[in-house]
Amino acid sequence: MQPTTAHSARALRSQGALAVLRYAHAHPSATRADASRALGLSSGSATEITSRLKAARLIGEDAPARTGGRGRPSPALTAHPEGPLVCVVDISHEGWRVAAIELGGGVLTESTGRHTGSPDVVAPLAGHVAALQARYGRRLRAVSACVAGTVSGTEVVQASGMGWRDVSLEPLKPDGIPLLVGNDASLAGLAEARRGAGAGSRVVLHLTVEVGVGGILVVDGRPVNGATGAGGEFGHMPFGDPALDCPCGARGCWDLEVDGRAMARALHRPPPRDPRTAAGDVIAAAASDPGARAAVAGAARALGRGMGALANALDPDVVTLSGLAVDLAATAPGALEDGYRTALMRYRRAAPPPVLPSTLGPHGPLTGAADTAFDVLLTDEGLDAWTRG
Amino acid sequence: MQPTTAHSARALRSQGALAVLRYAHAHPSATRADASRALGLSSGSATEITSRLKAARLIGEDAPARTGGRGRPSPALTAHPEGPLVCVVDISHEGWRVAAIELGGGVLTESTGRHTGSPDVVAPLAGHVAALQARYGRRLRAVSACVAGTVSGTEVVQASGMGWRDVSLEPLKPDGIPLLVGNDASLAGLAEARRGAGAGSRVVLHLTVEVGVGGILVVDGRPVNGATGAGGEFGHMPFGDPALDCPCGARGCWDLEVDGRAMARALHRPPPRDPRTAAGDVIAAAASDPGARAAVAGAARALGRGMGALANALDPDVVTLSGLAVDLAATAPGALEDGYRTALMRYRRAAPPPVLPSTLGPHGPLTGAADTAFDVLLTDEGLDAWTRG
DNA sequence: CGGATTATGCTCGTTCCACGAGGATAATCG
DNA sequence: CGATTATCCTCGTGGAACGAGCATAATCCG
Numbered sequence: 001m002q003p004t005t006a007h008s009a010r011a012l013r014s015q016g017a018l019a020v021l022r023y024a025h026a027h028p029s030a031t032r033a034d035a036s037r038a039l040g041l042s043s044g045s046a047t048e049i050t051s052r053l054k055a056a057r058l059i060g061e062d063a064p065a066r067t068g069g070r071g072r073p074s075p076a077l078t079a080h081p082e083g084p085l086v087c088v089v090d091i092s093h094e095g096w097r098v099a100a101i102e103l104g105g106g107v108l109t110e111s112t113g114r115h116t117g118s119p120d121v122v123a124p125l126a127g128h129v130a131a132l133q134a135r136y137g138r139r140l141r142a143v144s145a146c147v148a149g150t151v152s153g154t155e156v157v158q159a160s161g162m163g164w165r166d167v168s169l170e171p172l173k174p175d176g177i178p179l180l181v182g183n184d185a186s187l188a189g190l191a192e193a194r195r196g197a198g199a200g201s202r203v204v205l206h207l208t209v210e211v212g213v214g215g216i217l218v219v220d221g222r223p224v225n226g227a228t229g230a231g232g233e234f235g236h237m238p239f240g241d242p243a244l245d246c247p248c249g250a251r252g253c254w255d256l257e258v259d260g261r262a263m264a265r266a267l268h269r270p271p272p273r274d275p276r277t278a279a280g281d282v283i284a285a286a287a288s289d290p291g292a293r294a295a296v297a298g299a300a301r302a303l304g305r306g307m308g309a310l311a312n313a314l315d316p317d318v319v320t321l322s323g324l325a326v327d328l329a330a331t332a333p334g335a336l337e338d339g340y341r342t343a344l345m346r347y348r349r350a351a352p353p354p355v356l357p358s359t360l361g362p363h364g365p366l367t368g369a370a371d372t373a374f375d376v377l378l379t380d381e382g383l384d385a386w387t388r389g
Numbered sequence: 390m391q392p393t394t395a396h397s398a399r400a401l402r403s404q405g406a407l408a409v410l411r412y413a414h415a416h417p418s419a420t421r422a423d424a425s426r427a428l429g430l431s432s433g434s435a436t437e438i439t440s441r442l443k444a445a446r447l448i449g450e451d452a453p454a455r456t457g458g459r460g461r462p463s464p465a466l467t468a469h470p471e472g473p474l475v476c477v478v479d480i481s482h483e484g485w486r487v488a489a490i491e492l493g494g495g496v497l498t499e500s501t502g503r504h505t506g507s508p509d510v511v512a513p514l515a516g517h518v519a520a521l522q523a524r525y526g527r528r529l530r531a532v533s534a535c536v537a538g539t540v541s542g543t544e545v546v547q548a549s550g551m552g553w554r555d556v557s558l559e560p561l562k563p564d565g566i567p568l569l570v571g572n573d574a575s576l577a578g579l580a581e582a583r584r585g586a587g588a589g590s591r592v593v594l595h596l597t598v599e600v601g602v603g604g605i606l607v608v609d610g611r612p613v614n615g616a617t618g619a620g621g622e623f624g625h626m627p628f629g630d631p632a633l634d635c636p637c638g639a640r641g642c643w644d645l646e647v648d649g650r651a652m653a654r655a656l657h658r659p660p661p662r663d664p665r666t667a668a669g670d671v672i673a674a675a676a677s678d679p680g681a682r683a684a685v686a687g688a689a690r691a692l693g694r695g696m697g698a699l700a701n702a703l704d705p706d707v708v709t710l711s712g713l714a715v716d717l718a719a720t721a722p723g724a725l726e727d728g729y730r731t732a733l734m735r736y737r738r739a740a741p742p743p744v745l746p747s748t749l750g751p752h753g754p755l756t757g758a759a760d761t762a763f764d765v766l767l768t769d770e771g772l773d774a775w776t777r778g
Numbered sequence: 779c780g781g782a783t784t785a786t787g788c789t790c791g792t793t794c795c796a797c798g799a800g801g802a803t804a805a806t807c808g
Numbered sequence: 809c810g811a812t813t814a815t816c817c818t819c820g821t822g823g824a825a826c827g828a829g830c831a832t833a834a835t836c837c838g
Contacts (some may be wrong), residue, residue: 016824033786045825047788071785072833150734157736166736203616217613222608224613226704227592227742236701236734238628238694249735252700305627312625312639315615345539345625346638347546347555353616405796422815434796436817460814461804 014383016041016049016267021103022378024059024077026194028104031074032061050077050193056387057082059103079103082139084386086373087132088366089125089145089172092184092366093161093211093276098119098128100136101370111122117162126171133174138389140358141382144180144373145169146187146365148210150248152228154181159254160247161211178374185214186225186232187368188322188360194371196364197320201378205316205353207234207307209324211275212255222370239306257302259324261331266295276324283327293332300332301339311353322358402485403772405430405438406447410492411767413448415583417493420463421450439466445776446471448492466714468492471528471774475762476521477755478514478534481573482550482600482665485510487517488760489525494566498524506551515560522563527778530771533569533762535576535754537599539637541571541617549636549644549697550600550665569761574603575614575621576757577711577749582607583760586709586745587712594705594742596623596696600715601644606703612761626694644669646691648713655684665713672716676726682721690728700742709748718746 016039023035030038053059060083061075090097091273094117099110111128112138132233133140138317147169149159156167173179188207189206198204207215213235217224225231235255236248246253260275263282272278280301285292307319321329329336360367376382378386405428414426419427425435427515442448452466463680468491479486483506488499492756500517504510522529536558538548545556562568578595587593587607596604602624606613614620624644625637645651649664652671661667668688696708710718719723730738749756765771 014824031786036786042788042826043787046786048824068835069785070783070835072787072835074786150736152736201616203620219613224608224703227590227706230701230706231592231704232702233704233734234702237626237698239626248701249738250697252733301532302428308639309626312614312619312637313621313623314685315617315620317616343627343639345547345622347541349638370812389662394816403795420815431797432816433798435815437796457806458814459806459812461816463815 014380016045017053018378018380018383019290020049020077021053021058021383025103025105025374025378028078028106029076031076033074037265051260054080056383058383058386059083077284079106084141084377085136086356086370086377087140087143088369088373089143090127090184090366090369091115091121091125091145091147092365093117093148093274096125096229097366098125098132099366100132100140101366101373103374105367105370119162119164119167122167122169122171129174131171133177140174140177141377141386142180142373143172143174144182144369145172146182146184146369148184150230151181151183152230154179156181157230162385172228178376180369180376182225182229182369182372183214183216183232184208184344184365185210185323186216186223186229187366187372188358188364189216189232189320189368190218190223190371191360191364191368192320192322192358193223194221195367196360197358198318201317203314203316204318204320205307205310205314206320206322207303207310207325209279209303209321209328211259211261212253213258213303213325214304217316234306234310236378237306237309239309240302254302254306258299258306258328262299262302263292263295266298267291277379279324280327282332283324286331289342295330297332297335300328300336303328304336304341307336308352308353311340311348312343312345316353319353319355320358321355322361322364326357329355395428403769405434406442407767407769407772409435409438409466410442410447410695410772414492414494414763414767417467417495418465420465422463424466443469445772447772447775448472468495473530473766474517474525474528474534475759475766476529477758477762478518478532479573479755479758480504480510480534480536481754482506482537482548482610485514486755487521488755489521489529490755492763494756494759499747508551508553508556511558511560513555515571518561518563522566529563529566530766530775531567531569531762532561532562532563533571533758535571535573535758536611539619539622540570540572541619543568545570546619547637566767568635569758569765571596571614571618571758571761572603572605572621573754574599574712575612575618575754576761577747577753578605578621578709578757579607579612579760580749580753580757581709581711581747582612583610584756585749586747590706592703592705593707593709594696594699594703595709595711596692596699596714597711598647598668598692598717600648600650601642602647602692602695602714606705623695623699626695626698628698629691643691643695647688647717651688651691652681652684656686658679668713669716672713672720675720685717686721686724689717689725692717692726693730694732695723695727696744697741700729700732700737701732705742708742708744709747710744711750711753715746718744 020038029081058081060080083149085100088099095114097112125269149156193204195277204218216232238252239254240257242252244256260279282292286296408428446469449467449469474489477488484503486501489497538545574597582593593607605621625642627641628643629641629646631641633645649668671681675685
């Protein structure tokens with residue numbers, strides 16, 4: 001189970017090109033000189049590699065040279081106009097989005113819509129994907145779906161926001177190209193760790209609150225998402241009241257302590273139909289209503305406690321937050337901090353992992369989904385498949 | 390934060406050799422033909438690579454060809470008699486062990502002893518390490534320490550079994566070679582995942598009970614051990630009674646529910662001085678004493694609950710157990726299973742990650758410590774440093 | 779405005795690693 | 809003892825990157 005290393009000449013063949021391509025994807029608008037400096041390539045190698053990549057229709061360099069500094073200007077490495085694309089499908093609890101994304105993250109086309117929450121939405125989404133494949137043909141290399149629910153393989157085993165259970169997303173898969181499915185919070189965390197608030201940190205713990213808590217641990221840019229992609233379902237750890245039943249089938253889930261359901265309980269209200277909106281309302285009301293303020297503080301404290309527990313166990317460099325977690329932290333910073341510190345092991349309290357709000361905001365899930373798809377394409381095998389065709 | 394790829398010719402230079410060397414380390418007694426088959430090398434490349442490795446005094450092939458099958462016999466890839474060594478220092482709650490280990494895991498020398506639990510033991514251990522360095526000189530490439538306590542960098546911030554707090558192991562570090570420090574449970578888990586019960590599984594969750602609970606998540610053979618090496622301290626997640634104070638400074642830690650302290654509480658006994666031995670006694674008594682049986686069942690159930698919670702969040706392929714956890718599972722399998730299943734999300738219950746006892750047993754921590762040290766040596770930089778000298 | 783400065787890109791000969799075909803070698807099998 | 813099987817070595821080939829030297833394209837500054 002050691003990591004497979006490049007060892008055959010065939011695998012080595014594209015190592016340099018792969019490194020440049022990955023760099024170009026991770027740093028849009030980087031110049032060729034930036035890449036060769038970052039990767040330690042000689043200028044001769046850079047020339048050879050970029051010309052190979054251009055010939056393979058992977059990158060273009062036609063962008064106007066960004067001028068302004070001294071010295072000879074360097075054209076930016078951009079996606080090739082006939083280069084590979086990925087299709088990203090985002091299914092949140094109230095709407096959907098389908099986009100075609102090129103190397104570097106540029107969005108070529110995008111459609112959005114709303115849905116009722118029924119799994120029937122998968123069929124029309126499959127239509128959109130098929131339309132993109134018809135339009136772009138072989139340029140479309142992968143479909144990456146991003147769902148607000150628990151994922152196992154390409155199946156959504158549970159989505160509390162939409163009431164889904166065991167919904168397969170296989171219908172989204174066009175012939176001949178891979179389908180990847182991920183949880184929205186996990187994908188947002190991946191993007192946040194690579195390109196957002198966690199950029200530069202080796203070990204990033206990301207947490208989102210929408211309906212329940214989700215997140216992901218990202219180590220060296222790789223998401224720790226488990227055997228089936230369900231890694232990061234931190235909301236179903238029993239940090240809460242053991243007497244409460246969770247829709248997931250377990251008890252005492254953290255999920256139930258931090259979202260709209262928790263705040264409704266604190267306010268002696270019935271369980272809200274849409275916990276996401278209800279939570280937003282309570283947070284908004286907290287400015288003037290002490291009861292709401294207390295409910296928000298309770299949720300923030302529970303969030304902080306769980307964060308501390310996870311920090312004890314996973315030892316991140318930094319914790320990033322998105323979704324309602326940012327609002328909880330902004331509205332009740334004291335309660336969050338208090339919960340966080342008391343849950344930390346004593347030795348950690350002198351220098352706890354800093355807690356940072358998302359910088360990508362609502363773009364996180366889509367960016368992460370596109371990145372995971374390109375992770376598959378930007379490999380020996382993926383490049384091989386592209387150039388062979 | 391993308392993984393750094395080999396891109397320069399200098400990095401590529403040793404890729405094939407590195408792959409063979411890693412294979413030889415991971416599979417002691419493998420033949421050259423095995424390695425070239427597993428790595429997809431041509432026989433010509435294998436010849437070239439092995440001769441380079443022999444010239445660099447990294448591997449020998451002088452072992453008698455293992456004969457018995459048809460065809461020309463193939464000599465096994467063994468450690469070179471003047472090859473690199475690592476020094477492993479194991480500090481458990483009652484004894485210590487210092488060993489020199491060669492590539493492939495062979496033990497060259499080993500000394501053991503007992504200690505009183507005082508941090509003063511570090512000084513004599515440093516003496517043992519220095520003696521090994523004097524004896525082996527440049528062959529000694531790294532020191533890897535394995536401690537029954539919470540680790541941060543090269544410091545033991547807390548060791549409940551020995552009463553340590555903020556003990557630096559830097560004195561163990563000889564000049565010029567790296568010192569690595571890890572938690573015993575985490576290192577045992579690494580070994581178990583690569584060479585033991587978890588071999589062949591991509592995502593392995595390992596858990597140990599000694600005093601408290603420790604463990605590690607291992608993904609693709611890499612331990613997820615966080616920013617400072619404290620990743621895997623699962624025992625300090627609040628799965629337990631929130632009213633109980635843990636010596637770590639937090640409350641409700643899982644630690645307190647599964648070990649000798651928990652069983653003593655269940656039996657209305659005072660907190661034991663040596664929870665490890667006390668736990669063993671209770672488990673032994675469970676054969677005849679119903680009270681002890683109930684106490685064991687309680688601990689096993691708490692262990693199972695935490696396992697389920699971690700399986701929800703981390704999504705392993707398999708869960709491996711060592712230390713007292715194996716005894717708990719053997720003595721009260723029903724309680725463990727019950728706790729495990731009820732803590733799992735419903736959708737997981739049809740096919741929960743299998744729970745397997747350790748196959749390496751007490752060798753786990755040392756094997757893991759040696760492996761982490763060789764992980765550092767079996768890299769471009771490590772090989773470079775070796776051949777330059 | 780035009781040379782100096784700075785930075786980048788291209789050319790070309792060299793090096794290193796692995797490939798792959800073909801023949802040599804060393805065991806077991808019948 | 810020959811046939812079979814499996815492994816190992818030799819040698820010519822090719823790909824990828826290096827690095828020195830030169831060409832190119834902007835800004836800076838007198």
